[in-house]
Amino acid sequence: xxxxxxxxxxxxxxxxxxxxxxxxxxxxxxxxxxxxxxxxxxxxxxxxxxxxxxxxxxxxxxxxxxxxxxxxxxxxxxxxxxxxxxxxxxxxxxxxxxxxxxxxxxxxxxxxxxxxxxxxxxxxxxxxxxxxxxxxxxxxxxxxxxxxxxxxxxxxx
Numbered sequence: 001x002x003x004x005x006x007x008x009x010x011x012x013x014x015x016x017x018x019x020x021x022x023x024x025x026x027x028x029x030x031x032x033x034x035x036x037x038x039x040x041x042x043x044x045x046x047x048x049x050x051x052x053x054x055x056x057x058x059x060x061x062x063x064x065x066x067x068x069x070x071x072x073x074x075x076x077x078x079x080x081x082x083x084x085x086x087x088x089x090x091x092x093x094x095x096x097x098x099x100x101x102x103x104x105x106x107x108x109x110x111x112x113x114x115x116x117x118x119x120x121x122x123x124x125x126x127x128x129x130x131x132x133x134x135x136x137x138x139x140x141x142x143x144x145x146x147x148x149x150x151x152x153x154x155x156x157x
Contacts, residue, residue: 030125068148075137
């Protein structure tokens with residue numbers, strides 16, 4: 001397959017992934033945790049980068065390594081989230097709600113506790129028996145391997 005075709009397919013996969021995430025959040029009513037929100041970033045970056053490449057049609061090899069690194073970091077992040085869900089890792093400050101950089105008064109602390117915050121270790125939505133963090137780990141790994149292979153094999157065809 002041609003590189004442009006692969007990039008177009010991955011562009012649509014990234015768009016679909018974000019639409020699915022927003023569908024689960026806004027239509028089905030499942031609130032995402034902080035890590036879930038951060039895990040959407042590689043897909044946003046991929047959409048922007050691939051769209052820019054398809055319009056300017058330059059720097060193809062650089063695009064491949066950049067997208068490979070973006071999805072490799074997405075794989076690590078989503079695996080970390082999956083590990084929190086499974087109890088392999090403890091929750092970090094990323095999972096905490098609110099602004100932790102300031103000291104809270106008693107009233108502010110009570111207000112934050114009243115908010116319906118979502119823990120990173122709680123799996124509220126499953127698909128095919130897998131959490132969305134597990135599915136994202138798989139997809140991010142596959143996409144990072146695809147981009148790394150495209151980078152390594154660039155110019156060999």
